[in-house]
Every structure is written in structure tokens, then in C-alpha cells.
Amino acid sequence: MSEESEVLKLERQLCFPLYTASRLTTQCYQPILQELNLTYPQYLVMLVLWEKNNLSLSDIAQKLFLQSNTLTPLLKRMEELGLLTRTRSKQDERSICISLTETGEKLKIQAEQVPSRLTQQISLTRDEAIQLHTLLYKLIQG
């Protein structure tokens, strides 16, 4: 009934396993992050800020490949959770400075266990994970 069209087969697309692997991996994080009361995108913001505190929205946006339309409400929710503060920069009134609160800083200690707990759930060898990591960054930066 359906014509042969190899190029349109779902399993042949690169996009589909990317989309699915991303979603399923995020789902693996969910129960772990729930203990920290964080969503996955919120966790990413925390990773950025734990590495370097007091960044502007655009700094975070650049690191996460996101924009203000996604980040503004995300950061507002995180402010309401008491994880960070959003203050207008003195040097440039357009810019806002995102700073971790003490609560936000302290959450890092609990978060230290997250990566290893996730690695345990993943069905890739260490070498495969490295290989995948390399290929994904090549795709992203291309």
C-alpha cells in the first residue's frame, strides 16, 4: 500500500534518534533531579552558575544555546524557588546579573552525586560515551 521510500523511513533519520535519546535521557534525570526540586533545564542553569557565578542572562543564554524568551521565565521561576537573584547591572542597565543564593550554592553539594548516578543507568561503555560526546559536539559546533 505505502510506496517504498527509503529516505523517509523513520529509522534512517538522524534527527529522530537524537530527539528520542535526548528525551529519554532527560527522563532518566527526572527522578534524580526531583530530589533536588529541579527540572532538567533548571539543572543546566545551575551547572552553568556553579561553574561561574554572577553571569548575565546573555552569558547563560550563550552557554546553553537558548534565548531570553526561554530563559527569562525559567530564571524567574528559579528566583521564586530561592535559588538565585536577578538584579539589574549598574554598568549596563539593560543587562541583568544572575547570582546564586546561599541555597543555590549549597545545592551543589547534593548535586555532586547526580552525574555518577546517571552514568550507571546508561547503556554505553565509557569509550562509547566519549565517542558520542565527541560526535555531538562536532554536530553542535558545525
Added chain:
Amino acid sequence: MSEESEVLKLERQLCFPLYTASRLTTQCYQPILQELNLTYPQYLVMLVLWEKNNLSLSDIAQKLFLQSNTLTPLLKRMEELGLLTRTRSKQDERSICISLTETGEKLKIQAEQVPSRLTQQISLTRDEAIQLHTLLYKLIQG
């Protein structure tokens, strides 16, 4: 100021490049799919149905690793677009049968050019793409 915590560095995580590669790849599709008046998840549903028509919602759900909470509204929108019909199955009144309309079938012809147009934009060699494909499926199926 921020303590050294190698395990929590953003660039070390596997999840982040997965999430980003998925989003950026979807963004590559967007202008191409706009010509077909499809969103990316809608395109995935079409890929499934072009391969095999007259599937139940749960068949599609299984292939795309989605559930009714996502698929029901998605399929309703596609029905409104005139791409498919949703009819209760006679054999099992709980099940709905998703069938392509003629419009939906015909869209396949236009879609044939999508994969190659995307491949051109991707910064991976053929071998790397195959390698990535294999690793992602291993991750998904694990």
C-alpha cells in the same frame, strides 16, 4: 570563588550535548518543514504514517516513544490541518485508527526532498553520521 568540581562541569555531561544537538537539529528542520506547514513532531508522525498507514494511537506512540498525553492533542491538530482522520476502531472501541487523508498522502512527494536538504546542512561526514546513529540507538534501546 566557585569550587573545582569536574564532575559537574557542563561540558563533561552527556545529557547537555544530546539536548542541544537535538534542539539545534530540529531548528535546522524548521524552515524546510515550514514549507510543508508541519512542525517537527508532526513530521515524525507523518514519517510513521507514510511508512504504514492506518495505525492506532498506541502504535504511533510506541514507535515515537510518546504517550497519549502528547499524541492526542498533536493528532487533533493534524486532523484540523486535514492531514489525517481519527476514527474509533470497530473491533475495539477504546482504540482510534489514524488514517492519512489524500492531502496527507500527497505531502509525501514534497517531503522526499527533506532528508537530503538536511544532510547538506550537517557538519558530519557520512561515516560519522552512521556512527552517531548507531550510538544513539544503542543509548535508546539500552
Added chain:
DNA sequence: TACATTTACATCGTACACGATATAATTGTA
């Protein structure tokens, strides 16, 4: 055959993503 269990969808609420657009501050330039 009653009835508990399972299955297939649907609905609801929350939180992203993201294109389009708005707004105010800063910068470049005639």
C-alpha cells in the same frame, strides 16, 4: 456471569522551546 484488572485514550496543569515583536538602554555616526 459478576467484578476486579488491564488497556486505550483523553484531560489537566506545569514547564519548557521558540518565532515574532516590544521596550529601554547603549553605542555608533553624521
Added chain:
DNA sequence: TACAATTATATCGTGTACGATGTAAATGTA
């Protein structure tokens, strides 16, 4: 210095994702 262009963030609307829950049909079982 006026004023156009740029930049940083915010807002809005639409469309996913997905956990939790609801509902009705089908199935298993005593």
C-alpha cells in the same frame, strides 16, 4: 549633540513534553 542602529531583556502566542488522573471498553477470573 541629535538620532539611527544595535543590544539586552521581556512579553506573547502556539506547540510540544510529560506526570497525574479520569473514563470507558475489553479482558481475566472466581
